[in-house]
Amino acid sequence: MSLLERIAFYFETVFHLASEPTNLLILFGSVILGIMFGAMPGLTSTLGVALLTSMTYGMGPATAMICLLAIYVGGTYGGSYASILINIPGTAASAATALDGYPLACKGEGGRAIGLTTTASAIGTVISMLFLVSISPVISYFALQFTSFEFFLLAFFGIIISGTLTSPDLVIKGWIAGFLGLFIACVGRDLLQFYPRFTFGFSEMDSGIEVVPVLIGAFGIPQIIQVLKNRLIIGEAQKFQKILPEFGTIIRNVPHIIRSALIGVGIGSVPGIGEDIAAWVSYGAAKNISKHPERFGKGEYTAVISTETANNACVGGAMIPLLNLGIPGSPPAAMLLGALMLHGVTPGPMITFEHPNFIIEVAAILLLASITMWVVGMLLAKQVVKVLQIPPALFMPIIGFLCIIGSYSLGLSVFNLYLMLPVGIISYFLTEMGYPIAPLVIGVILGPMADENLRRALMVSQGSFLPVFTRPVSLILFLIILWTIVSQFQFYKNFKDKLVAKVFRRKSRKPDLEPEKPVED
Amino acid sequence: MDRGECIMLEKEKLRKADFFSGLIILFFGVWIVRQAFKMPMKDSWGGVQNVWFVSPALFPLLVGFVIIILGGLLSRTAWKTVGREEIVKVIRWLLSKSNLEFLISAPTLRYYAIVTLFLSLVYLNVPRIDFFLASFLFLFVFITLFYFDDDRLLKKLFFFYLAGVGVLIFYFAAGIDSLLHKSIPYADDGLALLFILSYCFYARVGVQNNPILRKKYRTAIIITLATLIIVLPIFKYFLLVPMPTEGLVVNFLDKLWYLDF
Numbered sequence: 013m014s015l016l017e018r019i020a021f022y023f024e025t026v027f028h029l030a031s032e033p034t035n036l037l038i039l040f041g042s043v044i045l046g047i048m049f050g051a052m053p054g055l056t057s058t059l060g061v062a063l064l065t066s067m068t069y070g071m072g073p074a075t076a077m078i079c080l081l082a083i084y085v086g087g088t089y090g091g092s093y094a095s096i097l098i099n100i101p102g103t104a105a106s107a108a109t110a111l112d113g114y115p116l117a118c119k120g121e122g123g124r125a126i127g128l129t130t131t132a133s134a135i136g137t138v139i140s141m142l143f144l145v146s147i148s149p150v151i152s153y154f155a156l157q158f159t160s161f162e163f164f165l166l167a168f169f170g171i172i173i174s175g176t177l178t179s180p181d182l183v184i185k186g187w188i189a190g191f192l193g194l195f196i197a198c199v200g201r202d203l204l205q206f207y208p209r210f211t212f213g214f215s216e217m218d219s220g221i222e223v224v225p226v227l228i229g230a231f232g233i234p235q236i237i238q239v240l241k242n243r244l245i246i247g248e249a250q251k252f253q254k255i256l257p258e259f260g261t262i263i264r265n266v267p268h269i270i271r272s273a274l275i276g277v278g279i280g281s282v283p284g285i286g287e288d289i290a291a292w293v294s295y296g297a298a299k300n301i302s303k304h305p306e307r308f309g310k311g312e313y314t315a316v317i318s319t320e321t322a323n324n325a326c327v328g329g330a331m332i333p334l335l336n337l338g339i340p341g342s343p344p345a346a347m348l349l350g351a352l353m354l355h356g357v358t359p360g361p362m363i364t365f366e367h368p369n370f371i372i373e374v375a376a377i378l379l380l381a382s383i384t385m386w387v388v389g390m391l392l393a394k395q396v397v398k399v400l401q402i403p404p405a406l407f408m409p410i411i412g413f414l415c416i417i418g419s420y421s422l423g424l425s426v427f428n429l430y431l432m433l434p435v436g437i438i439s440y441f442l443t444e445m446g447y448p449i450a451p452l453v454i455g456v457i458l459g460p461m462a463d464e465n466l467r468r469a470l471m472v473s474q475g476s477f478l479p480v481f482t483r484p485v486s487l488i489l490f491l492i493i494l495w496t497i498v499s500q501f502q503f504y505k506n507f508k509d510k511l512v513a514k515v516f517r518r519k520s521r522k523p524d525l526e527p528e529k530p531v532e533d
Numbered sequence: 534m535d536r537g538e539c540i541m542l543e544k545e546k547l548r549k550a551d552f553f554s555g556l557i558i559l560f561f562g563v564w565i566v567r568q569a570f571k572m573p574m575k576d577s578w579g580g581v582q583n584v585w586f587v588s589p590a591l592f593p594l595l596v597g598f599v600i601i602i603l604g605g606l607l608s609r610t611a612w613k614t615v616g617r618e619e620i621v622k623v624i625r626w627l628l629s630k631s632n633l634e635f636l637i638s639a640p641t642l643r644y645y646a647i648v649t650l651f652l653s654l655v656y657l658n659v660p661r662i663d664f665f666l667a668s669f670l671f672l673f674v675f676i677t678l679f680y681f682d683d684d685r686l687l688k689k690l691f692f693f694y695l696a697g698v699g700v701l702i703f704y705f706a707a708g709i710d711s712l713l714h715k716s717i718p719y720a721d722d723g724l725a726l727l728f729i730l731s732y733c734f735y736a737r738v739g740v741q742n743n744p745i746l747r748k749k750y751r752t753a754i755i756i757t758l759a760t761l762i763i764v765l766p767i768f769k770y771f772l773l774v775p776m777p778t779e780g781l782v783v784n785f786l787d788k789l790w791y792l793d794f
Binding site for chain 1: 547550551554558565568569572573583584585586587589591592593595596597599600603604606607610640643644647648650651652654655656659660668671672675676679680682752756760764765767768771772773774775777
């Protein structure tokens with residue numbers, strides 16, 4: 013398909029999807045639901061996608077994707093409401109927004125801030141969608157050249173990088189979480205010889221652990237326990253008037269929007285790293301570049317625009333490795349992967365052959381979701397804000413109930429619940445002790461890929477690890493993994509410091525020595 | 534859980550906890566490796582002669598060994614950070630009576646309440662009691678425990694709920710359910726209904742003198758019923774998901790839905 017044909021097909025898909033009233037209804041409903049999930053402190057877009065997955069069971073893949081992507085986009089954006097108006101981030105992705113959003117709301121500029129973040133979020137999503145469409149064929153082409161060694165290392169890299177960057181405490185904890193996820197993935201009959209591993213004689217575990225219930229447990233239960241145990245109290249929301257942003261303000265902030273969108277896409281496309289990191293990196297970049305960094309934290313529009321553009325650009329960014337390599341770029345993308353598998357779509361390099369139009373469909377849905385999000389944000393912001401007044405003690409039990417019925421309905425098995433609950437309780441303890449949950453989830457998802465490809469690769473090489481060093485992509489991945497691990501240890505940091513000190517000492521000596529040179533000559 | 538949402542213990546307490554969690558993880562890794570060594574390595578499985586690199590044990594072994602190393606590293610880091618004396622102090626605290634204060638503190642009680650509600654729903658009620666009744670009990674108890682926002686009341690209601698769960702466990706464990714099934718239809722659901730009604734009555738008496746709590750009580754009933762009336766038909770009749778246990782109420786709903794009178 014030529015470029016023009018692709019563009020034509022893209023717009024055809026957009027109009028086709030938008031022309032069906034059912035799709036529009038699902039789109040608007042899901043975006044509103046997503047915004048509510050994002051806005052209510054304690055709920056996240058990941059949980060929203062997880063709970064809605066069970067509702068999409070009877071839908072076709074395209075309709076299900078409309079539903080899930082819309083809730084993902086809406087949820088990522090919705091967090092900004094609580095951040096700006098009550099200074100409690102609705103989601104971790106919008107924590108950076110609270111730093112400047114709330115001071116703006118206190119000055120009576122909350123409406124303007126929401127208007128700007130809505131527009132920035134929509135633009136961020138659209139830019140990330142453009143990257144998804146343009147980069148996917150290239151990545152897909154390269155991914156087709158990958159052999160089992162590359163896929164094994166890629167899965168390993170996903171777990172290591174996710175563990176490294178999402179750990180709120182020691183990096184080792186992120187890695188431990190990732191490997192615990194890999195262990196969970198080992199449960200069931202192995203894919204090559206069908207030998208039962210860690211099944212304890214339960215026939216329900218033969219086919220392995222159902223991913224979606226595990227994800228619902230890992231994200232839902234700890235959230236419910238934390239919010240209710242620590243008695244999250246929601247303050248009075250700040251009042252706001254005008255929402256529609258001035259065109260001039262948007263134009264003035266175009267460089268910030270583009271920079272933040274690029275950061276969002278870049279971070280989103282790194283496996284397992286969520287929107288929160290994109291928002292913080294973008295905030296830091298905006299502050300470093302700004303001529304008035306002292307204004308940050310006191311109510312700076314550039315700050316809220318940067319964070320919200322980046323976290324929404326992460327959505328499209330996370331789709332790039334998900335669709336082309338089968339590796340989720342963020343925790344909600346991990347949920348999407350589970351949902352896609354339920355609908356018989358296996359993301360990976362073969363997706364362009366098995367479902368040639370799927371990536372374009374996803375891009376079209378992202379465009380429609382971002383437009384819908386902007387419309388809903390502009391028209392219904394004042395109504396949506398009312399959900400902030402619902403006490404967590406009322407909605408958290410309902411979320412708990414939805415976790416139960418959602419996990420059960422995926423597979424119609426009570427056994428799913430028997431697994432979901434222990435995973436949830438263990439995840440709660442892990443969270444309390446500073447272990448991140450994202451690498452665990454990535455481990456569960458990438459485990460079968462790593463296991464199968466490691467053994468397949470060794471079968472081809474007859475037990476030799478030499479191809480890791482002879483194949484360029486394998487070698488690069490191996491070196492990156494090695495560097496990521498080694499760079500976290502103190503001996504490496506000491507060595508680096510010594511090296512830097514040595515180099516700088518030499519440089520600082522040079523000017524003193526130079527005048528002597530002619531004398532020597 | 535994401536970085537911003539993570540509510541961590543204080544740094545020093547965290548390191549002390551890390552020592553123990555690292556050890557638990559290390560032992561868990563040892564267990565994985567032990568289990569993996571029981572898998573076919575070089576022997577025949579299903580008529581196929583194994584080689585080490587095709588063995589189903591290969592990946593669990595890799596995972597197990599890495600978990601052992603990481604668990605050990607975590608414990609070592611924690612040990613180096615807080616020192617031997619602090620670790621010994623923690624062990625003494627764990628064995629002392631002051632540990633009890635933590636175990637019966639208000640946040641811990643809230644934790645017990647949430648976990649008990651989930652455990653009783655999943656392992657006790659869902660497989661045995663009509664899903665509508667089990668869900669009503671779960672939602673109504675959950676909402677009232679936390680929405681009243683009163684630790685004293687939470688304690689009373691939670692212990693009442695625990696007593697009810699105890700009765701249900703005895704009822705099922707003693708095999709009374711199978712005896713009653715022969716003579717009384719929906720005997721289990723009847724008992725659950727009795728439990729729900731008595732809990733509702735007990736909670737109502739508890740909030741009798743407080744008009745704000747009385748209003749909250751009404752809200753809790755409305756929210757519980759509204760959630761069930763909206764969510765259950767969506768799953769049962771639109772997504773065609775059969776409920777885990779269909780008894781008194783679900784069968785009645787079926788009759789209503791299909792007008793089967």
